[in-house]
Each structure stands twice: as C-alpha cells, then as structure tokens.
Amino acid sequence: MTSSGGPxxxxxxxxxxxxxxxxxxxxxxAKAGLSxxxxxxxxxxxxxxxxxxxxxxxxxxxLLPGYANEAPVERKITRHAAMLMTKDSAVALDYSSRLxxxxxxxxxxxxxxxxxxxxxxxxxxxxxxMTGVRVDSLLTEPGLSGAPTVVGLRAGxxxxxxxxxxxxxxxxxxxxxxxxxxxxxxxxxxxIGIKAVVGLPRRAIEDRFALADDEGAAFALxxxxxxGVGGGGFLYTNTESLSLGVVLRLDDLLRSGRGAAEIxxxxxxxxxxxxxxxxxxxxxxxxxxxAEGGYAMVGQLAMNGMLVAGEAAGLTINxxxxxxxxxxxxxxxxxxxxxxxxxxxxxxxxQSGLAGYRRRLEDSFVLQDMRTxxxxxxxxxxxxxxxxxxxxxxxxxxxxxxxxxTPRKHLARMARQALKTSSIKLRRLLxxxxxxxxxx
Amino acid sequence: xxxxxxxxxxxxxxxxxxxxxxxxxxxxxxxxxxxxAKALIAVCAxxxxxxxxxxxxxxxxxxxxxxxxxxVAAPGAIQWHYPRGGFGVxxxxx
Numbered sequence: 129m130t131s132s133g134g135p136x137x138x139x140x141x142x143x144x145x146x147x148x149x150x151x152x153x154x155x156x157x158a159k160a161g162l163s164x165x166x167x168x169x170x171x172x173x174x175x176x177x178x179x180x181x182x183x184x185x186x187x188x189x190x191l192l193p194g195y196a197n198e199a200p201v202e203r204k205i206t207r208h209a210a211m212l213m214t215k216d217s218a219v220a221l222d223y224s225s226r227l228x229x230x231x232x233x234x235x236x237x238x239x240x241x242x243x244x245x246x247x248x249x250x251x252x253x254x255x256x257x258m259t260g261v262r263v264d265s266l267l268t269e270p271g272l273s274g275a276p277t278v279v280g281l282r283a284g285x286x287x288x289x290x291x292x293x294x295x296x297x298x299x300x301x302x303x304x305x306x307x308x309x310x311x312x313x314x315x316x317x318x319x320i321g322i323k324a325v326v327g328l329p330r331r332a333i334e335d336r337f338a339l340a341d342d343e344g345a346a347f348a349l350x351x352x353x354x355x356g357v358g359g360g361g362f363l364y365t366n367t368e369s370l371s372l373g374v375v376l377r378l379d380d381l382l383r384s385g386r387g388a389a390e391i392x393x394x395x396x397x398x399x400x401x402x403x404x405x406x407x408x409x410x411x412x413x414x415x416x417x418x419a420e421g422g423y424a425m426v427g428q429l430a431m432n433g434m435l436v437a438g439e440a441a442g443l444t445i446n447x448x449x450x451x452x453x454x455x456x457x458x459x460x461x462x463x464x465x466x467x468x469x470x471x472x473x474x475x476x477x478x479q480s481g482l483a484g485y486r487r488r489l490e491d492s493f494v495l496q497d498m499r500t501x502x503x504x505x506x507x508x509x510x511x512x513x514x515x516x517x518x519x520x521x522x523x524x525x526x527x528x529x530x531x532x533x534t535p536r537k538h539l540a541r542m543a544r545q546a547l548k549t550s551s552i553k554l555r556r557l558l559x560x561x562x563x564x565x566x567x568x
Numbered sequence: 569x570x571x572x573x574x575x576x577x578x579x580x581x582x583x584x585x586x587x588x589x590x591x592x593x594x595x596x597x598x599x600x601x602x603x604x605a606k607a608l609i610a611v612c613a614x615x616x617x618x619x620x621x622x623x624x625x626x627x628x629x630x631x632x633x634x635x636x637x638x639x640v641a642a643p644g645a646i647q648w649h650y651p652r653g654g655f656g657v658x659x660x661x662x
Contacts, residue, residue, distance in 0.1 A: 169650055171584070175658045176633060239662030260654030283653070300635040302649065312639065320636040322613040324577065325661040326569060369661070378640055381611060388613040388636070389574050397571055405569040412661040413577035415613050415634035 139165045142290045144263050146173035146247045148454045149438025150296035152461030154250035160469045164255040169262040174243030178414035181236045181364045181371045184455045199245050201235040202366035203344025213351040217522035218400045236364050271432045278433035291477050292468040293434045299417045301440035315378035317421030322392045323373030326408035330368050351518035357384045419444045423502035430482040437464045463488035503567035520550045574615040585629045586655035592626040593647040599624050602642035611636045
C-alpha cells in the first residue's frame with residue numbers, strides 16, 4: 129500500500145524483540161521468503177529476559193520438531209507440585225509421572241541460553257538480526273481513514289521503512305503504547321516477578337527433588353511464601369541451579385505496606401524451603417513485570433501496519449497450578465507471522481488486511497485458553513487464598529497426624545472444628561470452592 | 569542458603585552501565601505530593617529508589633529493567649524508559 133510511489137521499503141517486516149514471540153515470528157516469515165529484520169535492545173538475545181522458567185513447549189515442537197533434544201533446555205519436567213504454605217507447614221498436591229517425559233511436556237529454560245538458540249533459528253532461515261539496538265519510536269503516517277499507519281521505525285538516527293511491524297517488545301511495550309494499540313495496565317493486572325538463580329550441584333538437585341538424570345520438578349507455592357500478599361512463589365529445577373522466586377500483585381503489594389525485596393528475603397529464608405536450598409549460592413538476581421489480567425487485558429492486537437505479540441499483547445495465563453507465557457508467545461508469533469505474510473501477499477497491510485491475526489489466535493489454543501481462564505484473575509483476588517486457607521488445611525492435617533494422647537475424632541469432626549477456629553466460614557468456603565471450580 | 573542483602577545479590581549480576589545517560593528521571597514535587605515516592609521504594613526489588621535528605625534518588629545503575637516503578641507511579645511522577653541499546657542489565661542466566 130504505502131510502497132506504491134512512497135519511499136522505498138527496507139524490509140517487508142520488522143520484528144521488535146528477540147524473545148520467543150519475536151524469534152518465532154521472524155523464523156516463520158523468513159521461511160516464507162519475506163525480508164525480515166529483527167531488532168533486540170540487549171547485546172544478545174535473552175540478555176534482557178527473565179522468566180520463571182517453565183516452557184510448555186508442545187507448540188514449539190510442532191514448529192521445530194525435537195527441539196527439547198537440540199535446544200539448550202535445562203530439565204524435562206516430570207514432577208509438578210502445588211504447595212499451600214504457612215509459616216511452619218506445607219500442604220502439597222504432588223504429581224510425578226513418566227508420562228510427562230515422553231513426549232516431553234514441559235522443560236525449564238534459562239533465557240540467556242535459550243533465547244539465543246531460538247533467535248539463531250530465525251537467522252539461519254534468513255532473518256537479519258540486529259542486537260544492542262533500541263527501537264526509539266515508530267514511523268507513522270496518516271492512513272486513508274485518518275487512523276495512523278505504522279510505516280516503519282526509528283532507532284537512533286536510523287530509520288527503517290517496513291510493510292508490517294511486529295511489536296514483540298515485552299510486557300512494557302512502549303511501541304504498542306506509543307500508538308495507542310496497547311495501554312498501561314492497572315496495578316491489579318500486573319505482578320512483579322523477583323527471582324534468584326541458585327547454584328547447586330547437579331546430583332544434589334536430583335537427590336533433593338527425587339529426580340532421575342535430566343528430569344525436573346516445578347513447585348508452585350502459595351500462602352506464607354509471599355507473606356499473604358496476592359501472588360505466589362515458585363521453585364523450579366534447572367540442570368545445575370534452581371529458579372526461586374515470587375510474583376506479587378502490585379496493588380496488593382502496595383496495600384500490604386511491605387517491600388518487594390523484604391518478601392523475597394522471607395521466601396529465601398523460609399524454613400519449609402530450606403532443605404531444598406541448603407548451601408545454594410545466588411548466581412543471579414532478576415526481576416520481570418508480569419501481565420496478570422488474563423483475557424480481560426487482551427485488547428486490540430492489530431492496527432494499520434502493525435501487530436503486537438507475546439507479553440506485549442498481554443498473553444499470559446495463571447491457572448493457580450500452571451503459569452504460562454512462553455508457549456502463548458510462541459503461538460502468537462506463529463499467528464502474527466502468518467497474518468503478516470498473508471496481508472503482504474494481498475497487498476493490504478491495513479488493520480482490516482491484518483485481521484487474520486486475531487482470527488488465527490481465536491482458532492488456536494492461544495485465545496481459546498485465555499478465554500477458558502478468563503475468570504481466574506478475579507478468583508485470585510481473594511485474600512483468603514494467601515493466608516486463611518493454608519492455615520485451615522494445615523490445621524486439619526496437623527490434627528490428623530499429631531498424636532498427643534487426646535482421643536481421636538473422625539476427620540469430618542476435626543475439619544468442622546478447624547473451620548470453627550478459622551476466620552473462614554463454611555458458606556464462604558463453599559462459595560469459593562464453586563468459584564474455583566468454575567474459574568480454574 | 570545464606571541470607572543476602574540486595575547489594576550482595578546485585579553483585580552477582582552483570583551490568584553495562586551507561587555513564588552518560590540515566591534512563592530514570594524523577595519529578596520530586598509530583599513524587600512527594602502523589603505518594604509515588606513511597607510506592608517506588610516499596611515495589612523496586614533492586615533498591616534503586618531511596619530517600620536521601622528528603623529527596624528521592626534513583627541509583628539507575630542497578631536497575632533490573634522490570635518496569636514495576638513505572639507501573640505504580642502517578643502520571644508524570646517519573647520518566648522511565650529502557651536504557652540505550654546495549655546498556656543496562658545483562659542477564660547471563662535469565
């Protein structure tokens with residue numbers, strides 16, 4: 129459209145960001161024979177990225193078969209646990225299975241290793257990767273309908289003209305916000321993730337988590353690990369390190385009057401985690417903002433000449449037991465690439481020409497799963513989840529297992545008694561249980 | 569695991585510090601009047617924001633670039649963008 133008579137096009141597509149969404153989009157576009165530039169502000173791909181670290185990578189296996197054996201992944205997750213924590217107890221749901229190993233269901237990754245591998249796939253396919261370059265702004269022109277059209281981007285003194293820009297520039301997407309495609313989310317839709325990578329010998333990790341060889345464990349933590357602040361913690365195994373962290377909902381963190389680092393300290397020193405962390409040494413400390421608004425946060429995804437993908441589009445899911453982002457990023461990268469290629473082939477890269485993006489996301493697991501868990505963020509705003517429920521569960525099990533000479537009671541009677549001393553009323557418990565079943 | 573302070577944890581990280589340009593600018597007046605100063609100090613896990621002699625200061629060199637400060641700040645209270653290309657934190661694990 130803008131190419132006829134206008135300034136020369138430098139690249140068919142510019143992809144901003146070399147995370148999973150960007151690299152998959154660049155790979156797929158280059159494979160389709162389009163000219164692609166991929167621009168990353170870090171000195172290498174992954175050098176600005178932090179994730180908890182579990183990639184549910186079946187979508188990547190469809191794109192790059194056997195990726196888990198070739199990519200620098202850490203461990204193949206065969207054990208998932210969810211732990212309700214109080215200050216001195218933990219109540220866990222713990223699932224281990226060989227079925228999770230074959231085919232590989234999920235892997236832990238360290239982004240400084242994984243992202244360069246994925247970006248190299250795009251380069252091998254023909255994409256031109258520029259690193260250490262920050263995109264400062266978008267080039268826009270008034271479109272036919274008066275709505276602005278993105279016609280390229282600016283980095284320092286350089287300008288590049290494109291047919292389509294794919295903004296895979298992360299949760300803070302300054303590019304998306306600069307043209308009103310995305311907005312700054314409210315603080316109840318954002319969580320700060322704080323993580324330490326804790327070095328430990330390989331064998332110690334396998335022994336402590338009961339794992340064979342390259343198997344891994346992923347623990348989701350709720351309750352006292354965040355000192356009652358909405359959010360949760362995680363403990364994942366890498367090959368020779370653990371990823372230990374918390375995610376704190378910003379609105380609740382501010383309400384608590386506590387500092388984020390203080391809560392992270394509490395996690396690091398938690399007695400229920402101490403046996404896993406013993407003698408560990410912090411190799412790195414990182415932070416990452418997380419979009420937690422779910423489907424309600426997903427807005428417009430396309431405008432004239434531009435698409436937004438991955439976290440920039442708010443594509444993350446927290447179902448309580450499972451936290452996802454990278455697989456949704458990959459799914460959206462594929463959809464964005466295919467929609468951009470289709471629009472360019474048609475010669476219409478306007479918002480309506482790019483409408484195939486939304487359609488592809490709606491048809492794929494990406495928006496279908498976002499919709500399934502649409503009510504989860506609201507469910508997780510219940511403060512009892514981060515305190516009273518853990519206390520209640522621990523108190524029932526304490527009465528079950530503790531033999532102090534007093535006569536035994538049936539479980540139902542014990543539970544009733546525990547409920548009586550808890551701040552939670554039975555009606556409240558039932559209502560929350562129903563809401564949980566419906567939302568999760 | 570031995571308890572650690574924020575500076576000890578940051579010492580494990582790698583940074584390419586941009587000596588010529590801070591990527592954080594503070595509007596003292598707005599930070600004070602809107603309560604933003606307190607919020608920034610609370611949310612920043614890297615301890616970038618501190619109060620010294622009644623002024624809010626940002627030690628931008630230790631910024632982990634998450635954007636939480638910008639997310640909680642009142643409009644205009646701080647300007648926060650990514651450091652220039654190639655500068656800032658350089659994660660080696662991620």
